[in-house]
Structure formats: structure tokens, C-alpha cells
Amino acid sequence: MITQLRKKLSGTLTHIFLVVSVLGLLGIFSLPMIVKQGAKPWALKINGRTIPQIIFEREVSIQTDRIAEIKNKYGQFADMLFQSMGMSTDPKALATDLLTKKTLLDDFACRNSIKIAHTYANQKVVDQPFAQQFLGDTVPPFLYDKDGSFQTMLVRVYLQKLGLSSDMFLSKVQESIERQIAIALVEHTMHIPLYEQNLFLLNQHGTKIIDYLVLDRKDFVEKAKKTVPSMQVLQQYFDEKNKTAQTYFVPEKRDVTVWTFEAGLYDETVTDDQLFSYYEKNKNKEFLEQQSQVTIRKIVYKEQPVNGPSIATLQEELAKKPALFAEYAKKYSQDEPSAKKGGLTDPLIYGASSSPLYKAAFALKEAGDVSPVISVDNSFVIVQLVKKEPKKYKSFETVKRDIALSIKKTLFKSHFGKQLRNILKDGIVDTNELQKLVKIHGGSKKIVKGITNTKKDDIAKTAFSIDKKNKGKVILHENQAQVVLLDNIEPTYLPEFNDVSDTVKNDWYELQGALALQKAYQEIQKDIANTSLSEIALRFNLPLKQVTFKGSEDKHAFKNVEKYGITYEDILSLEKKDSFCCSMTANTAFFAICTASELPKEHTDISAQEKESLERATKQLIIEGLIASLYRDAKIETNESLSIPLEDYMI
Incomplete structure (x- = not known):
């Protein structure tokens, strides 16, 4: 539990409150009402409970506005916040997730016989202080007047908009109270032992001295090079790599001739009527100055x-x-x-x-x-x-020249492209017609050799789409057209082993180095609990390094070790003296052990604010765990054909 809490509470309390405030804006900590029965079409079915489309649409609208509110509030940092919390910016996805969680909690309350009397819900819905404190998402505060009584007209219109009768609404109030009772009962299982509070303080404010050892793959490669493999071993390696991945095959290469024709060399006449017609047709798309x-x-x-x-x-x-x-x-x-x-x-x-x-x-x-x-x-x-x-549009006169260029480009692609295609009959180029076209409109010639299929440019793609030599294809761009003629194909082949033996040997050394690094990592993992890191460093003839972390926000110290693949959570896991962690990347193996851990005197007691944050994070973990377990056993259906129109929720 404490490891999970440290991940949630890593960083300053400011960061915690920022994340909580964002989640609050999205309604993640609230439990808005869900209609169990309603008019079709349905949006979701969860364990036999139906979420009607109207409720889903309303939740989508709420999430859309909340996302906009967060983006408005946090500006350029909003996307980073969403990403750091692993949250979607798709309002439909958020609405689906939120309604599913709430329905699962309703089902949980029902299956555990958490039930309140209908009369109790009736009493509480007219109790304005209670409703404002516990039913805020089910019963909006504006449904009460200054004396605490329901505003009959607004209540009627509000329920009509949701498609609810007064009895159905009261049932939703009843479910909301039952749901919150269920959550409260689960949260009351929370217990944070004193030692976990102390570990939290240590990670937030303590000083940790960490010894660490880094094994580099390059060192193991150099060691491998002291052994000379036999030609038989290298031949076997060569054969295996070619069989599994065709590592040493030389890829197919193609040579082409490319004729390029620029649009500017192809004269097209555009009339004023054509210009103005284009302007009128595309003014909203291209020439809108102000919405x-x-x-x-x-x-x-x-x-x-x-x-x-x-x-x-x-x-x-x-x-x-x-x-x-x-x-x-x-x-x-x-x-x-x-x-x-x-x-x-x-x-x-x-x-x-x-x-x-x-x-x-x-x-x-x-x-x-x-x-x-x-x-x-x-x-x-x-x-x-x-x-x-x-709306305000750019004037016709100011965009007239741009329109003419745009139309000419379109005409060029249409007319000139047609001429070029006429030169190609069944992919065979009529060279005489091509030369005539070059003479009339100009055109530059370029020979490109050794093109491989790994290149992603248009010439390479076109070259490999032509099936035979002496055939060609046309590529049309906005400003130019190209004729690609295939001159030669050099097929894929496997070179003789002797021709690439040096490359094979270097690759074999790299493999031995990687295998040796992996073996060393596994051995040290077994030994580190019973062997000091200094002894391990002596065994590999490597220096033992040290870094000091002062509190969870010591970014400078973290920069010294993050390049070795260590994560912030790994450092947090070094919670007390003699605790250790390991990590491995393709190039390094990292081992660290906490040799000293001390809490400053001014931070020996957890503050009320820190304790509240720790309790809040613990409760959230408990509820997340509950919901995750409910998800595992849930039967959830989604109406894939559902279309969500933009609703106008006027009252």
C-alpha cells in the first residue's frame, strides 16, 4: 500500500492539490446520478442496468464543458496535466467511464443490502443543508428558494429535461444516498499505521544517501573481444540471423529516371467569372477573416x-x-x-x-x-x-491572385496530368510523345540510382510500385508533375559469408556483451540482499558511486541517475537504510542501496495537511481497488450505433 501511496504523493503537496482540483473539475470524485430505467435508445447496459441516451448525452455535455474549463484554466499546461493523470480528453470516453463507475457502485450497494427507506430519501431531498452537502450532483442547489423550499416550476422543468418523473427522481436520490453510504463504509476500512506515516515523511522531507553501481554493456563487449570466435561459430551465427531475420541480406535496389514538369511552365487561362465563382464557393473555408x-x-x-x-x-x-x-x-x-x-x-x-x-x-x-x-x-x-x-471575409480583390494560383494548380493537375497519362499506355512509356511534351513545356531529367524499399519518399514508393523495367508511373503534386521510369532492378541477394565476416564478428561481440550484461544483472539481483554493493563493485572492478537526495523534489540529484533507466518510483522505494532497487536497459544495469536515511528535526511530525492528503490518497486507492474489482466481474454493453447530437439544455 505505501508504495502505491508514494507514487500518488510523489512531488510536493501543491502538485497533489493541483491534480485533485483538476479531478474535481472533471467530476471524478463526485457521484452524479444515473438513471437506471428510461426511454430508449440506450447508451450503456451494465449488469442489466440501462443508461438511456438522454442521460449519456447530458454527461457528455457536462464533460465537454469541464474539459474546456480545465483547458481555459491551465492553458498550455492543460494537455500535460491530462497526460500526467492518464486521463482522456474525449468527453464520450469520460462520460462512459464515469457513468459505468457509478452504476457499478449502485450495483455494489444493492448486492450488499445497503438500503434506505423511501420516506428517508423524501425527507432528505427537502432538507436543503443535507442536499447541498451530500446530494449536490443529484439535486442542484438552484432547485431551492431562499427559504429552503423547492422552486416547483424549476423542479418540474429540470426533471422534464432529464426525462424523469418525480418518483424516478426520488429513486435517484435514494440510490445516491445508498451509494455514498457504501463508499463511506468501504473508506472506513482505511488504516494508516504510524510507520507508513513516518515513511511518507521520510520520502517527502528526508535526506537519503544512496550508493549505486552501473554496469555498462560496452565494457562487456570489450571483454568479449578478448576471445576470438572460430569461423565455424561465426558461420553458424551468420546462418541463424539470416534464417530468422534476414539480417545480412542486401535489399533490392532500383534505378529510375525522373522527368519533372513545373506548373509555372504550363500556361492556364483563368477568367474573372471562374475567380469569383471560386471565391463565393470557398469563402467560408478559405477566406473567413472573423467568425x-x-x-x-x-x-x-x-x-x-x-x-x-x-x-x-x-x-x-x-x-x-x-x-x-x-x-x-x-x-x-x-x-x-x-x-x-x-x-x-x-x-x-x-x-x-x-x-x-x-x-x-x-x-x-x-x-x-x-x-x-x-x-x-x-x-x-x-x-x-x-x-x-x-462573419467577416477577406475581400475578393485581396485574394484574387491566390485564387488564380489555386485554380491554375487544379487545372494543371487535371489537364497536364491527363496528357502525361496518355504518354503511359499499360505502364509503357511512349518516349517520342514524352520528348514532344518536354520540348513544348520544358522539363528536367534526373537519374536516381540505388533506391531501396526502406525509403518513404514519393519517388521510392513509386519506383517499387512499378512491376517491370521500362515501365513508368505519373506522380501529381500541386506545383509539379513527375514521370518515373524504371530503368533497372537489382534483386535482393545474400552475400558470401567471407565478404561480410568482419561485420558478422562485430555483431557477435555485441550479442555476447548483451548476454553477459543480462547474466551479471541476474546474478547481482540474487546476491544483493546478502552481499554489499562495494563487494560487488570489486568483483566487476567498477567504481561505487554515491548520490544524496534531499527530499522528494531533489531534481538535480535525480538527473545524475535517471540516464541509467532508474525511475522516480525506484528512488522512492528506497525508503529506509539497506533497502535496494535494480533496473536494466539495453545498455546498462543499475543497482542502488540506501546507506543512510534521516528525517530533519523540523519534520518529525506529520502535519494536519499532510495527514489529510495521505488519508485522501489512501481512500482514493481503496475506492479505485473496489471499482477495479467490480469491473472484472461486470457485464458491460455499449451501443456502438449511438450518435451523440449537440444538445441544447435550455430550461
Whole structure:
């Protein structure tokens, strides 16, 4: 357990909190509700429980917005964060994983007879403090007014959007409470012994002195070279390598003649009508200067204000009196940056997000129009259109020359390519017609010899796609066309052993060195528990090196050893005096032993913050282990034909 914890807690506590905050944004630590029954089509079936498409679509939408939020928050470091946590940036994959985990936990609670009364769920769903603390993902806080009562209209519309009846919704509340009870019971099995706390402190803050030994394959190769193998041994090695991998075969080589024709030498006339027609047809794809955008004001409710109207009441009033929007945004909106500006936001670019906020904003027609209440990532929002700006395009005159070049390239590929293909009949080149074409349009000739199939350029690929000598093929590019004529084929052959014996001998030495390194590594692995590293160093006549690590963030010390294939987790595993680790790469074998480990006096006691982090990581490991075990026995079906449209979750 402690080794796993060290991997999760390696690095500073700042890194831990950063990762936890990102996971929180993605909802990994939350348990949003899942509908067990619902309208078809279905998205997932897990142990007989069905996830309807509407719930899956909503979760995809939530994950899409959360991914965008993380990318917005962490900018260029967002992808690195996702990668370091091994997390997907595909919202469908995240939604599938999240809903599957929650359904498995529901099933676990059911199979372990964790059951609460329906009346208890009914009592708790109207208990606003309880709901806000324990049911936040199942029961949004905006469904309560300032007095703690349900806002009937919003509850009705919210459930209608999810396709739930009130009884089904209450069942989901019941499942959510049961699920959390199950998780709490599992987490209560956690116990962190004092020695594990001390090891955690030692890895975070302690000083470790580590002796290490490095065996290099080059040394073993040089030692092997002191032995001269017989010609019979080398011949046998030569035969074996050719039989298994054709190591010493000389690959097939081909010689070609390449005629190149440049597009600029082939005159094509383009009319003004053609130019303008191209412009109109491709203006959205090639000549868009600025996408359409809207400027809006918004009022955001993250929770029902104590002394303020409900979001529904506010929307009804603003729909009648839109001129009050800026004033009410300053007074009631809970999005501080925009509230200060009367709800005004930066312009929204069309297509930049699939968020309901964008959809609502672009659905408004005239300046001053007010949207219905919309649900945006657990907040309720009202939007007012300030102004709408249409798309802007580059002017026809500024792109006219580029269009002409583009059309000429297309015509060149079409017309000139057709002429070149006419020269090739059944792959045979009509050399007289080719010379006529060269005379009219120009063309450069180049002879390329010794092409192998390992090259990936167009000439090589084309050369090896021609089946016989004196045949050819045409390659068409945007700016040029090429005729490739196959002149000669030098087939694959196996050279005589005597011609490559020196190469064979060097390869044999390399193999002996690699085998000797592997043997030494295995022997030392067996001996290191009972033999000092200094004795092993003497045996191989190698220097014993030393490095000092001061805390888990000593990057300078780690750089001294990481080149030998040692990992950060390997260093963390050297948790106390006489603990050791080994690693091996193709070129080196690395052995390390902790000779001293000391904790500074100022870090002899674990802080409350560190203990909380250790407990949180331990609980997470326990739940991950539980879910992994549930996955192993689960029967999971995915509706592969399901298409996920971009939903507009307006209320």
C-alpha cells in the first residue's frame, strides 16, 4: 500500500492539490446520478442496468464543458496535466467511464443490502443543508428558494429535461444516498499505521544517501573481444540471423529516371467569372477573416440568494423589462467579474464551444432579447443579447491572385496530368510523345540510382510500385508533375559469408556483451540482499558511486541517475537504510542501496495537511481497488450505433 501511496504523493503537496482540483473539475470524485430505467435508445447496459441516451448525452455535455474549463484554466499546461493523470480528453470516453463507475457502485450497494427507506430519501431531498452537502450532483442547489423550499416550476422543468418523473427522481436520490453510504463504509476500512506515516515523511522531507553501481554493456563487449570466435561459430551465427531475420541480406535496389514538369511552365487561362465563382464557393473555408460573434450580458445564480428573487422570477421580469438587465446583473449575479460590468462578457465566437451558454446566446435574434433560464454546469443563467456581429471575409480583390494560383494548380493537375497519362499506355512509356511534351513545356531529367524499399519518399514508393523495367508511373503534386521510369532492378541477394565476416564478428561481440550484461544483472539481483554493493563493485572492478537526495523534489540529484533507466518510483522505494532497487536497459544495469536515511528535526511530525492528503490518497486507492474489482466481474454493453447530437439544455 505505501508504495502505491508514494507514487500518488510523489512531488510536493501543491502538485497533489493541483491534480485533485483538476479531478474535481472533471467530476471524478463526485457521484452524479444515473438513471437506471428510461426511454430508449440506450447508451450503456451494465449488469442489466440501462443508461438511456438522454442521460449519456447530458454527461457528455457536462464533460465537454469541464474539459474546456480545465483547458481555459491551465492553458498550455492543460494537455500535460491530462497526460500526467492518464486521463482522456474525449468527453464520450469520460462520460462512459464515469457513468459505468457509478452504476457499478449502485450495483455494489444493492448486492450488499445497503438500503434506505423511501420516506428517508423524501425527507432528505427537502432538507436543503443535507442536499447541498451530500446530494449536490443529484439535486442542484438552484432547485431551492431562499427559504429552503423547492422552486416547483424549476423542479418540474429540470426533471422534464432529464426525462424523469418525480418518483424516478426520488429513486435517484435514494440510490445516491445508498451509494455514498457504501463508499463511506468501504473508506472506513482505511488504516494508516504510524510507520507508513513516518515513511511518507521520510520520502517527502528526508535526506537519503544512496550508493549505486552501473554496469555498462560496452565494457562487456570489450571483454568479449578478448576471445576470438572460430569461423565455424561465426558461420553458424551468420546462418541463424539470416534464417530468422534476414539480417545480412542486401535489399533490392532500383534505378529510375525522373522527368519533372513545373506548373509555372504550363500556361492556364483563368477568367474573372471562374475567380469569383471560386471565391463565393470557398469563402467560408478559405477566406473567413472573423467568425460571427455576439456580445452578451448574463446573470448567473450559483445558489439561491438569501435576500433576492428566484432565477425564474428574475427571468420573467427581465423578459418584460429588458432595460433593467445591467442593473439586475450588478445586483444579483453571482459571477463577480461580469457582474461588476453589468453582466457584460467578452464576445463569444461562433463554434468556439458547444456550451448551452453559447447556444442560448446565438439563438437570440435582436439586441435586448432575453433568453429563458438555462442550465450551465450546475449554475442557472439568463442571457441578454447586446449586439451580434456577422462573419467577416477577406475581400475578393485581396485574394484574387491566390485564387488564380489555386485554380491554375487544379487545372494543371487535371489537364497536364491527363496528357502525361496518355504518354503511359499499360505502364509503357511512349518516349517520342514524352520528348514532344518536354520540348513544348520544358522539363528536367534526373537519374536516381540505388533506391531501396526502406525509403518513404514519393519517388521510392513509386519506383517499387512499378512491376517491370521500362515501365513508368505519373506522380501529381500541386506545383509539379513527375514521370518515373524504371530503368533497372537489382534483386535482393545474400552475400558470401567471407565478404561480410568482419561485420558478422562485430555483431557477435555485441550479442555476447548483451548476454553477459543480462547474466551479471541476474546474478547481482540474487546476491544483493546478502552481499554489499562495494563487494560487488570489486568483483566487476567498477567504481561505487554515491548520490544524496534531499527530499522528494531533489531534481538535480535525480538527473545524475535517471540516464541509467532508474525511475522516480525506484528512488522512492528506497525508503529506509539497506533497502535496494535494480533496473536494466539495453545498455546498462543499475543497482542502488540506501546507506543512510534521516528525517530533519523540523519534520518529525506529520502535519494536519499532510495527514489529510495521505488519508485522501489512501481512500482514493481503496475506492479505485473496489471499482477495479467490480469491473472484472461486470457485464458491460455499449451501443456502438449511438450518435451523440449537440444538445441544447435550455430550461
